[in-house]
Amino acid sequence: MSEKNPEYDFKWCPGCGDFGVRRALEQAVARRLIEAEEPIEQTVVVAGIGCSGNLVHLLEGDQPFGIHGLHGRTLPVAFGVKTGQPDLNVIVVAGDGDFLSIGMEHIAPQAQRNLNVCAVVMDNGVYGLTKGQSSPTSEIGMITSSTPFGKAEEGLNPLRLYLTIGVSHIASALSSKIKDMANMIYDAMEYPGFSVVHVQSPCTEYNDTYKILKGDPRKGIPGRAWDIADDHDPSSIDAAASLLERDGIPLGLLYQAEPNPTMDQRLDDLKTKARVLTTEQMVASYGV
Amino acid sequence: MQTTDFRIRIAGEGGQGLLSVAEGFASANVQAGYHAQTFATFPSQITGGPTWFQVRISTEPILSRGDQLDVLVAFNEHAYEAHKDEVREGGVVVYDSKAFQMEDNGSSLGVPFDQLGRSTGNPRAANMVVMGMLAGLMNMPQSILEEFVKQRWGNVERYGEKTVPQNIHGLTLGREEAIKSGYNLGELAPPEKPDYDQIFLNGNEAVCLGAVHAGLNFYVGYPISPATTILVWMEQWLAGEEKTAYQVSSEIEAINAIVGGGYAGKKAMTATAGPGFSLMSEGLGFAWMAEIPLVVCDVQRGGPATGLPTKTEQSDFFAAMHPAHGDVSLPIIAPGSVEECFYAAVEAFNWAERYQGPVIILSEHSLSERKQNVRKPDLDAVPIENRTVYHGANGTNGYHRYEPRELSPMPLPGGPGSYVANASEHDGMGDTTHLPERHIQMTERRFGKLKLLETGTYESDNTAASVAVMPWGGSKGPTREVWQRMTETGTADNLAWYYTMYLNPLPPALLDELREKELVIVPELNYQGQFSSHLRSLGVRAESITQYTGLPFAIGDLTERIEERIGVGRKEGVAV
Ligand SMILES: Cc1ncc(C[n+]2csc(CCOP(=O)(O)OP(=O)(O)O)c2C)c(N)n1
Ligand code: SF4
Ligand SMILES: [Mg+2]
Numbered sequence A: 001m002s003e004k005n006p007e008y009d010f011k012w013c014p015g016c017g018d019f020g021v022r023r024a025l026e027q028a029v030a031r032r033l034i035e036a037e038e039p040i041e042q043t044v045v046v047a048g049i050g051c052s053g054n055l056v057h058l059l060e061g062d063q064p065f066g067i068h069g070l071h072g073r074t075l076p077v078a079f080g081v082k083t084g085q086p087d088l089n090v091i092v093v094a095g096d097g098d099f100l101s102i103g104m105e106h107i108a109p110q111a112q113r114n115l116n117v118c119a120v121v122m123d124n125g126v127y128g129l130t131k132g133q134s135s136p137t138s139e140i141g142m143i144t145s146s147t148p149f150g151k152a153e154e155g156l157n158p159l160r161l162y163l164t165i166g167v168s169h170i171a172s173a174l175s176s177k178i179k180d181m182a183n184m185i186y187d188a189m190e191y192p193g194f195s196v197v198h199v200q201s202p203c204t205e206y207n208d209t210y211k212i213l214k215g216d217p218r219k220g221i222p223g224r225a226w227d228i229a230d231d232h233d234p235s236s237i238d239a240a241a242s243l244l245e246r247d248g249i250p251l252g253l254l255y256q257a258e259p260n261p262t263m264d265q266r267l268d269d270l271k272t273k274a275r276v277l278t279t280e281q282m283v284a285s286y287g288v
Numbered sequence B: 001m002q003t004t005d006f007r008i009r010i011a012g013e014g015g016q017g018l019l020s021v022a023e024g025f026a027s028a029n030v031q032a033g034y035h036a037q038t039f040a041t042f043p044s045q046i047t048g049g050p051t052w053f054q055v056r057i058s059t060e061p062i063l064s065r066g067d068q069l070d071v072l073v074a075f076n077e078h079a080y081e082a083h084k085d086e087v088r089e090g091g092v093v094v095y096d097s098k099a100f101q102m103e104d105n106g107s108s109l110g111v112p113f114d115q116l117g118r119s120t121g122n123p124r125a126a127n128m129v130v131m132g133m134l135a136g137l138m139n140m141p142q143s144i145l146e147e148f149v150k151q152r153w154g155n156v157e158r159y160g161e162k163t164v165p166q167n168i169h170g171l172t173l174g175r176e177e178a179i180k181s182g183y184n185l186g187e188l189a190p191p192e193k194p195d196y197d198q199i200f201l202n203g204n205e206a207v208c209l210g211a212v213h214a215g216l217n218f219y220v221g222y223p224i225s226p227a228t229t230i231l232v233w234m235e236q237w238l239a240g241e242e243k244t245a246y247q248v249s250s251e252i253e254a255i256n257a258i259v260g261g262g263y264a265g266k267k268a269m270t271a272t273a274g275p276g277f278s279l280m281s282e283g284l285g286f287a288w289m290a291e292i293p294l295v296v297c298d299v300q301r302g303g304p305a306t307g308l309p310t311k312t313e314q315s316d317f318f319a320a321m322h323p324a325h326g327d328v329s330l331p332i333i334a335p336g337s338v339e340e341c342f343y344a345a346v347e348a349f350n351w352a353e354r355y356q357g358p359v360i361i362l363s364e365h366s367l368s369e370r371k372q373n374v375r376k377p378d379l380d381a382v383p384i385e386n387r388t389v390y391h392g393a394n395g396t397n398g399y400h401r402y403e404p405r406e407l408s409p410m411p412l413p414g415g416p417g418s419y420v421a422n423a424s425e426h427d428g429m430g431d432t433t434h435l436p437e438r439h440i441q442m443t444e445r446r447f448g449k450l451k452l453l454e455t456g457t458y459e460s461d462n463t464a465a466s467v468a469v470m471p472w473g474g475s476k477g478p479t480r481e482v483w484q485r486m487t488e489t490g491t492a493d494n495l496a497w498y499y500t501m502y503l504n505p506l507p508p509a510l511l512d513e514l515r516e517k518e519l520v521i522v523p524e525l526n527y528q529g530q531f532s533s534h535l536r537s538l539g540v541r542a543e544s545i546t547q548y549t550g551l552p553f554a555i556g557d558l559t560e561r562i563e564e565r566i567g568v569g570r571k572e573g574v575a576v
Helices: A018-035 A052-058 A076-083 A096-102 A104-111 A156-166 A178-190 A210-214 A237-245 A263-271 A279-286 B018-031 B077-086 B112-116 B126-137 B142-153 B163-181 B202-212 B226-236 B251-263 B274-279 B281-290 B317-321 B337-357 B365-369 B436-454 B473-489 B508-516 B530-537 B556-567
Strands: A043-047 A065-068 A087-097 A118-122 A169-174 A195-200 A224-227 A250-254 B007-011 B035-041 B048-056 B069-075 B087-096 B107-109 B200-201 B218-221 B243-249 B268-272 B294-300 B360-364 B370-373 B420-422 B459-461 B467-469 B495-499 B502-503 B521-525 B542-546
Touching: A018 A043, A018 A087, A018 A118, A018 A178, A043 A052, A043 A076, A052 A065, A052 A087, A065 B251, A076 A087, A076 A104, A076 A263, A076 B218, A076 B243, A076 B251, A087 A096, A087 B467, A096 B007, A104 A156, A104 A250, A104 A263, A104 B251, A104 B473, A156 A169, A156 A195, A156 A237, A156 A250, A156 B202, A156 B317, A169 A178, A178 A195, A178 A250, A237 B502, A250 B126, A279 B202, B007 B077, B007 B530, B018 B048, B018 B126, B018 B142, B018 B200, B018 B370, B035 B365, B048 B077, B048 B459, B069 B126, B069 B243, B077 B087, B087 B126, B107 B163, B107 B274, B107 B521, B112 B163, B112 B317, B126 B142, B126 B163, B126 B521, B126 B530, B142 B163, B142 B459, B142 B508, B200 B202, B202 B226, B202 B268, B202 B360, B202 B365, B218 B226, B226 B370, B251 B268, B251 B274, B251 B281, B251 B294, B268 B274, B274 B281, B274 B294, B274 B317, B281 B360, B281 B420, B294 B337, B294 B365, B317 B360, B317 B530, B317 B556, B337 B360, B337 B370, B337 B436, B360 B365, B365 B370, B365 B473, B473 B495, B473 B521, B473 B556, B495 B508, B508 B542, B521 B530, B530 B542
Parallel strands: A043 A065, A043 A087, A065 B420, A087 A118, A118 A195, A169 A195, A224 A250, B007 B069, B069 B087, B087 B107, B218 B243, B218 B268, B268 B294, B294 B360, B467 B495, B467 B521, B521 B542
Antiparallel strands: A169 A250, B007 B048, B035 B048, B035 B370, B200 B370, B459 B495
């Protein structure tokens, strides 16, 4: 939303983690403008449905192109945009419910194709927009409006999921660490292949996890989120897996596969095997 | 004895090569200058199960598969029992005497197809024996089939030197059996070769060619009968610079992917059938709401749910028009013949580009599998439309793509005019809004654009009559044949003919004419009478003649039902 738009009545609650994600995304795209000399209209932001998806309307300044579609379907849309116009820089923004529950079926195919888009997942462990129901990443036992006696399912570990199904580039961020996150999003966009930046983006209204994530250093209480050490080798899937054995949530670049051909490169290669006919020739091939 | 028309049904088990007999025989006759149409229906297993194909050969263009068989070729007893009643008086049953025995009833002929076929040295020549027999029964010159065999298997490197002589030997053996039997079905008048170029293809192939001509450059799909052949065709032939064909992971992915493709400036399409179409409903609403040009071809099969995957039905009209929740009315073009499949596809893209939104091609199983000779389209004479693209000065700041009530130029990513294509109700820039005046404005804008599509043409005949018949889709051919027959016998004096493939929006002048009628009879293949129900909602006094057998209308049956409806033969005269 470029101009102040009085009609647009959606607001994030004070302190919502999504504010930080928006800033980080703006910074990453702005850096592309400078470092890759890529104008902002080359970027398309594909947003899911949730508080998180409203990010596409809340970007400030010059506007990239945007799509605000259906709940759970960001990746198929991004697939269409990117495969249709491979020169575009395509970014997905979606909530944990959108990406990991209703949209779960779409992650693996993009990983297998190595679709060259970057997905920024805003995980607040809850359904914000529908007012506080449990999400795949909510912990077992958690009380929410839809789980009044506690959640029956185990909380999903999304980083492990991405690693297992073959996402090429996996980073983990915290919404309050904007600079780190901006760098992670920038790197993920630069990476040729399917990348996910999974952000802990707390919901101050229904699942305020800031304290748990950050801990209280003054009181010596460690946070659940901890920085991945500098000596971690992100090219090693085993090293990444072993980080996930540890308690809590690692922050930083977890895994990055050796670049593999991307979806559009693969299609270009395969196309060279096809016989290209004009429409006239195709019609004539049915000639009597 | 000369005749204008032969109808042959070949029935047996899936996997017995029945299709190649039917298509080969049709193809040979088309090469000779006759008209031919095939019809296929089968169970949804790969091998086995009761299967049958029909071929109709004629000196005139063919409207339907026809009933009242001249020849039934039965590969097993079950096939004989199931189809024997449809053989006309004086028709012949040819059967595989190795598979079963029957008493000679003066119209049957048992031949060991396989054994004779093998005796040529080619274990697959049984089909040739059958074709030779058919030709013999119909006094068809041997040269017609020989010519076909030479063209089909003449490539020595591919098929070896023996295939052609062996197959011709098979034809001769079959012909000899027919002549020995003494049966004689008459002969077709010599063909009048059309003075225009022709192509011989099925409805799905025609859809593919039309789409490609219209500029399709982004196709995705998920396998489902009877639309799979479109995906397979596209994977093979939609090739070259900036063109993509891809099998995606579901119909939900397919529809959303073509929304993305259409948004990015591609001419995007997917094809599916009932179950897949249901999965696309939310995505179609998205395309309607965000005003994204795209085309979805629904090749109807029997429904609901998994339904009858390999049978024909016209029961998706409601679904095609209102696939999604909310106020939506999707444009629909429903081809009624193989030839129209080509033009329907071209027009669907032109409509999508013109009004910037989704368009449905509503085809059906019977068209998808039907092979027919049609006039070769003159591509230069079939115009192509492209959307108006925004090239204005509003770069990345505040272009109002959705502002006016009318259409507005569409920005493409990478160019000026960044906006949000929004599935939620939105303002001019695509930002979400809940203001009542916006919802009014945008709803009216979306429906108002349909006016741009009120350009469809229609057929009419005997328009002074107060009663009309108006089929849609694949029921066009049989109904037209019935109407012509009634015209010849004088029972259609008060029966007008109307037809259009532009079902939504209907051509306004057609609607005006229909509203004048005392009754509009709509033959259609569904239980609810879906299209007549729509016509009634538009103020037309319409009633359906329905059928829901999984098969197209048969001529005799439909004639009776229409005549009964308009009171032909009743003492009191015409009742409406
Ligand atoms: C098909 C469909 N089902 C349900 C909904 C309702 N819905 C809107 S947002 C949402 C969940 C949002 O949760 P999440 O994706 O985690 O986003 P958040 O609001 O937490 O950012 C749901 C269920 C919908 N819009 N569409
Ligand atoms: S409900 Fe939660 S997620 Fe939604 S805006 Fe408020 S704080 Fe953010
Ligand atoms: Mg959430």
